[in-house]
Amino acid sequence: MNRQKPPKGIEWTRIRKADGTELPGYTWNPTGGCFHGCTWRMPDGSITECYAKTIAERFTSGYPNGFEHHYWRPHSLDAPRKLKIPAGIFVGSMADLFGHWVPEEQIRQVLAVMEEAQQHTFQTLSKFPIRLPEFNPFPENVWVGVSLPAGHLMSETGGARALKAYLKHMKRIEASVRFMSIEPLWFDVAPVFEDWLKTEDKLPFEWAIIGAASNGSRVFQPSEVWTARLIELLDRRNVPIFFKGNLEWDDWRDVFPSS
Ligand code: SF4
Numbered sequence: 001m002n003r004q005k006p007p008k009g010i011e012w013t014r015i016r017k018a019d020g021t022e023l024p025g026y027t028w029n030p031t032g033g034c035f036h037g038c039t040w041r042m043p044d045g046s047i048t049e050c051y052a053k054t055i056a057e058r059f060t061s062g063y064p065n066g067f068e069h070h071y072w073r074p075h076s077l078d079a080p081r082k083l084k085i086p087a088g089i090f091v092g093s094m095a096d097l098f099g100h101w102v103p104e105e106q107i108r109q110v111l112a113v114m115e116e117a118q119q120h121t122f123q124t125l126s127k128f129p130i131r132l133p134e135f136n137p138f139p140e141n142v143w144v145g146v147s148l149p150a151g152h153l154m155s156e157t158g159g160a161r162a163l164k165a166y167l168k169h170m171k172r173i174e175a176s177v178r179f180m181s182i183e184p185l186w187f188d189v190a191p192v193f194e195d196w197l198k199t200e201d202k203l204p205f206e207w208a209i210i211g212a213a214s215n216g217s218r219v220f221q222p223s224e225v226w227t228a229r230l231i232e233l234l235d236r237r238n239v240p241i242f243f244k245g246n247l248e249w250d251d252w253r254d255v256f257p258s259s
Contacts, residue, residue, distance in 0.1 A: 012209055012242050015088035015121055016256050023086055023121065027093035028079055030110050032056075032063065032071035034096050036127050040186060040213060041152040048215035052094045070101050077109065080117040090123045098126040098135075107135065115139035125181055129169035136174040143177040143207070143257070146170055148189065156187040163192045170204035177257045178204060182230070183211030183244055185222035190229035197237075207257040208234055211244030219246050 013025030038050045056063040063071070080089060091097055091114070097107060114122045118141055125145040126132060138144055146169075149162035170178055182189060193203060210230065213220040227249060234241055240255035 010090055010093065011245055011254075012256075013088040013090045013123060016254075018258055023088045025088045025090070026083070027090045028076070028122075029092060029094045030073050030076050030113075031092060031095045031097055031102055031106060032073065033065075033067055033069045033094070034099060035068050035070075035101055036096060036099065036150075037068065038127065038150040039152040040150055040184060042213055042215050042218070043220045044218075046215050047152045048213075056094060070099075071095075072103075072106055074109070077113050080113055080120055080122075083117075084119065086119045086121075088123065089120050090125070092124060096126050096128060097124055098128050098131045100128055100131065104134075111135060111139065111142070114142050117141075123179075129166050129173075132169060133172040133174070136172070138173070138175040140176050142175060143179055144173050144175040145179040145181055145209075146205075147181040148183070148186070150186075159187045160189075160192050163189060164196070167192075167196050167204050171200070173204075177206050179207035179209065179257070180205045181209045181211075183209055184213030184220075185210055185226055185230065186213060188223070188226045188229065190226065190233045193230075193233055203234075203237055203239060206239065207242065208239050209242045209244060210247060210253075212246040212248070214246055221248050 010025060010027060013027070015023045017023070034050070034052065040048050042048055053067040056067040091110065097110060121141050121143065123143045123145060125147055127147050127150070129146045132144060146166055149159050149166065196203065210227070212222060231241065240257055241253040242255060243249060243253050
């Protein structure tokens with residue numbers, strides 16, 4: 001059994017390089033707020049909403065117009081440039097930088113900062129992947145992620161259909177690392193990937209993050225069958241896997257892509 005749970009927080013920003021050194025992990029929010037309104041139905045029937053929304057509604061000084069509002073913070077653009085120590089930086093932990101409501105000019109300004117701050121590795125995560133190829137090619141030091149579709153009213157069939165569409169958009173992304181955040185693993189995604197591989201020679205991502213569902217302090221583990229199937233498929237396709245700390249699994253994975 002190989003199990004070394006990482007500390008809490010957004011653990012996947014603390015990137016481990018091929019030589020074993022670990023970068024400190026930060027979040028950076030030059031934009032704030034999000035209109036996606038993600039919700040998830042928990043196995044006990046309760047509904048949970050986006051963690052960022054909960055935080056924003058608790059600390060209202062940074063979100064005076066609520067979370068479903070677009071905030072542009074040009075004053076924070078300098079932050080990565082000033083940080084000289086190489087770091088892993090998750091861009092938009094309280095937003096979707098590529099949301100349909102974000103002006104293109106603002107996204108380009110953020111991308112320009114990332115390109116300039118070559119000492120860092122940036123990670124972005126979006127639930128609006130149709131927009132991502134518009135920004136091709138992404139700077140070499142930017143890992144471009146897409147999250148599993150979400151919505152408590154969405155059926156598993158609907159989730160699978162949306163995921164298929166996401167994969168098509170991901171295929172068009174030009175980035176050194178494309179990744180998929182499968183968190184929470186709320187339906188059986190492996191068959192969707194298997195279907196994709198019937199007509200494509202590879203998955204359209206180079207890294208996968210897998211996590212359990214949570215509602216406050218309550219954590220709900222995904223079906224072991226779904227998890228095992230997914231891990232087997234990703235292993236077969238040599239896609240490195242990173243487990244969120246809330247997942248319970250004996251064969252622990254916290255592998256980063258080699259880029
Ligand atoms: S996309 Fe992210 S930030 Fe936006 S509502 Fe969904 S989970 Fe929250």
